[in-house]
Amino acid sequence: MKVLFVGDVTARPGQRVLARHLPDIRGEYDWVIVNGENAAAGKGLDRKSYRLIREAGADLVTLGNHAWDKKQVYELIETEPIIRAANYPPGTPGRGWWVLERGGFRLLVVQVMGRVYMEPLDDPFRTVDRILEEVPHDAAIVEIHAEATSEKYALGFYLDGRVAAVLGTHTHIPTLDAGFLPKGTAIQADVGMTGTYRSIIGGEVESFLGRFLTGRPHPFRSAEGPARFVATELVFEGARVRAISPYQWEEPWRGEGIE
Template structure:
């Protein structure tokens, strides 16, 4: 089984990168998953952004701490292959996992959100314990949407040997630590952002810079510019990942 996980798709440059490049490589993968929580202008998931991701070849869209920033998501999440963090409390719209199936093989995809410097959600560690007891599939991929690298690593090590792969998102900066944990789980602290790196984590440089220089609130504006496609490839066999590698494509100048 070959899986492509696309890092946080940010605003128009990110959507453009996915639309331009993914159709050219889509047939190489059994499943394609993308984090789309920043795809609608940098905050949230809109119906139009979701449509572009799906038309390009994305099978499942994941969210994060901006899950509820766009009103469209409340309807989409009840009917479409979209997941939010598993560790939201009971009664939250949507679901925290999805099982994808293709050619007789199944992939459990779950997302948990970290609690360090983010929202005070339920325990992601025990939440994954419960999920793995209740749901089974040939392979399992866990996305950790978190701010602190220590929390991402802790969750990776906690799940080591029990899931095929643990991939981090949210900080928008790709890390060079893709590899395997001691018990065989593939791991990367952050897949990175699909968008323009002529920005401050996807935001317009001037407005973000003003926030640092003045300590005053600034109106958010997504950056425009040259797009980069950041993803992570997984090759899985016999219930586990056997290869993991970053995948990068740049929009032609």
């Protein structure tokens, strides 16, 4: 069994490279999971960006700290295969986990949000404990959407041997640490961003530079430019991952975009 986890699809470049490349490789994977929290103009998910992600071949879309930036997500999250962080307080719309099933095999996908330099949500560690206990599954992937690599690795070691993989998202830069913890759980601190790296984490360079140079808020504008498809491939053997491999594809750039 093979699973592809696609890192944060960001703005039009991310949409474009996903639509170009994922259909070409979709047949190689049993399931494709895509983080789409920045797909709509760099912040949030709307109907148009969600439809593009699904039509490209995603089985499940995950969100993050920009989950609520587009009002259309409130309808989508109640009816579509989309998950937000499971450690939001009770009563939050949507759900924080999903079970993908094929041939009787149940793959549980959970997302939690970190709390270091992030919103003060409920405890992600005990949240995952509860879901693992309550939801029947054969294997589990946990996505942690967080700033701090220390928190991501803390969750990894906490879950080591109990889940197949712990994958980080949010910082938009792929990390070179993909590998295994002592009890067999696969881990990568950040899968990275599917979008243009001719940017500052997907944002226009000039607008982001203004924040650093002046210390004052500046309007966010998403960047345009050549994009990379960035993902992590998991190869399963039963309920365990036997291989974890970062995956990248650079688009041929001709200056066009998605309207």
